[in-house]
Amino acid sequence: MNGEAAFRRYADFDAILNSIYCAIFIVHTDGRAVYRNGAADELKAELGVTEDELIGALEAQIDIVHGQGRFAVAVEGGMIICHLLPWTQAGQRQGSIIVAHISGKERCSAQELDNVIDVLEEIDAILEVVADGIVVADKNGVIIRVNKALETTLGIKRRDVLGRSMEIFDREHSVCGELIRKMNEDPKRIVVSGTYKQKELLCTGAPIFDRQHRLKTIVISIQDMSALNTLRKKLEEQRLYTKSYMREISLFNGSGGPIVAHSPAMKKILHLVHVVADVESVVLITGESGTGKEVVVNEIYHTSRRKDKPFIKINCGAIPDTLFESELFGYESGAFTGARRQGKVGFFELANRGTLLLDEVGELSLAAQVKLLRVIQEKEVQRIGAAKPVKVDVRLIAATNKDLWSMVCQGTFRQDLYYRLNVIHIHIPPLRERREDIIPLVNYFLKYFNEKYGKEKEISPELYRFLMRQDWPGNIRELENAVETMIVLPSENKLTPSHFVGKGTGEDSGAAVKVQRLVPWKRAVEEMEKELLTQAYREYRSTRAMAKALEIDQSTVVRKMKKWGVGSHEKDKNDAI
Known part of the structure; x- marks a missing residue:
């Protein structure tokens, strides 16, 4: 049971004790009355005596009955019949419980006395099993109960604080002191946190009021948050480590494969990709055909916060201009001749809350560019035939093998759309400009196709050098095809330059020198x-x-x-x- 539950239970017990007809006093061994129920206040009023006079008369008889039994006490206003019970906490006597009524009045039944004992014992039992440290004080701030957990949390002994003012916490335990000061200013439920002896504490204070809404008792719960916070930190470290590890292996769905980043250029790009994945900005990815633009797109998606949401890929060059609007934005039933009866959801709506790739965005006509620009600006789409637009939340990525700025200068690509797409620009260099990646890529494809086709092919050092010298105008896609061909066709397991089947765009491609055109x-x-x-x-x-x-x-x-x-x-x- 936590401190919150202890508060509720303590308030319940107080209500039970206040419902009993008999007066109940709990008296500490030093003579202080640390608790009284409503009937006890009525008893004092009826007898016309002060609390000190009444407690003094009762104390005089306590030693006579040796801490337990039945006795009568004569006071100025009449005769009081008392039942004395020991008050113990954690096996140690803390004082006495006195159940009293005026002689001649209706007496408390034995069952009522048993109920009192049961309730008080249950309070003690519950407080001792609560994991949080519990402090109970009277309306004057005098500590009347503490549990075992408090000793462990604050490193104190209960005998050193019982009967003392809660101001001791203000002097020695700043977190608790802050809580007490706030409750004195405004007696209401208050929560404070802080550090004590390298422990992170969460302190919760709650007042308990009597039937006249007067402050009667203060209950404080002190929870050691150190272990929980340490566990949270470890979980966060593990989460970050796992995320970092997943990024390092950089695996994707489909045929994308890993991002091979051995060259300085690709290492910078991979770092940028992981930075971009954590934000929602529009990304423009450029590079020659076959450089791995889609692989980079996949990496951004699979490491982003939207990785579990839709991922829609559109090849802009494959959509006829006449169908662009209906494909991207959708249409309502009966919007035009030949439309589906149930209408159609467009790609933007399908990608809502997810990611949308506009591949080959440089192929869009100027008319299509205008429509796309509006969607990006307004973040809403309107189906053909619909009366009103629909809001969409889409993370947009665009890719192209064209020089969009040159197209802007030539008037074939809108400048405003260019700036909307070119928020974060990632340019992937061709393979000939990052030759450090060639051999790692060859090894990756060698392993992949050996496993795919059940082969055990090896590449000779001569072939490695040969492949390094090629210019690879088709980039990674051309290299992948070349390796696959050499795995599938030759019967020999040891591959040499003679097994290479390709255009041979490097130094070893046929004649040592080729004349393309006449020059001086x-x-x-x-x-x-x-x-x-x-x-x-x-x-x-x-x-x-x-x-x-x-x-x-x-x-x-x-x-x-x-x-x-x-x-x-x-x-x-x-x-x-």
Whole structure:
């Protein structure tokens, strides 16, 4: 049972004791009356004596009956018949319980006395099993009861606080003191929190009033929140660790696969993707075909707060301009000839509270762009034939392999729509500009297709070097297809450059030199010189090895690299992404 329940039970017991006809006094061993019910106040009034006079007369007889029994006391206003019971707490005597009535008046029955004993014993039993520390004080702030849990929570002994003013907490326990000061100012239910001896405490105080709504008792619950808060912190740390781990493995549904981020450029992009996933901003993803734009989109979705909500993907280039509005916004029944009888929900409504991908957004016509812009601005759609629009809550991501700004300059893409989409821009560089990712990607596809087709193919060092030298105009998609072909077609398990089936856009593609068009001789020599140095640098990364392969002096290699900016150029590109 918690402190809240203890408050309710204590108030219930007070009501029970007040319903008993007999006067009930609970007297501490030091002579103070720490509790009295309503009948006790009526008894004093009827006898015309003060509380001190009445308690003094009763105390004189307590020692005579040795703390338990029946006795009579004569006072100025009459004769009082008393039943004396011991008041114990946690096995230790704290004082006496006196049940009294005036001689000649209606007497308390034995059953009523038993009820009193049962109620008081139940109060003690409940307070002792409550996990929170409990302090009970009278209207003057004198502590009359505490439980075992309080000793553990505050590190005190009950014998040191019973019978003392609650001001002791103000001096020694600042959290409790703050609560007591507030309750003295305004006796109502109050909750305060703070730290005591490196423990995080939650203190709740509640007043109990008599039938005349006068303050009678104060009950304070003190809960040690340290263990609970520690558990909460551990759970939060575990949640963050799990989220970080899931991001690291970066796995997706479908054929997207993982984001391979070994190059500096892709590491920066992966970090940006995870930052973007935690916000609701519109994201524009650009890059050549096959660079992995959809994989990045999937990563944003699967690590966002909307990962359990709808994820709708639209290929803008596949929707005819005449159907754009009905597909994206939907239509009502009978909106036009050929419309479905039940109408149709548009993609925006299907994606409500989720994520919507506008793939190939650069393919939209100017007319479609106007309609899309309105939805983004107003955050509402209106079905064809509908009387009023419907609000939608959609996280929007757009992707394209086109240069939208160039299209804006050419007048084929709206500038206002461009700025609406280009809130956060992620550009994925082509594979030829991040060659550090080629071998990790090859290994990923090798493992994937070996498992898919039940093969055990291996890639030779020569093939690795060959693949590294290719320019991959089709980017990751082309690389994936090339690896799959080499897994499926050759009968040999050891794959070499001879097994490569592709366009061969790198150094080893057929003739060592290919003439695309006529240019001045000097320019051709310079371009070839630069290309040779670039290819050699990509493969060897050492001027000594480059000189050996090109059969020239190392000093010549160094001089020419400096002249054409080979090496430093690639570093600058990676740093700029």
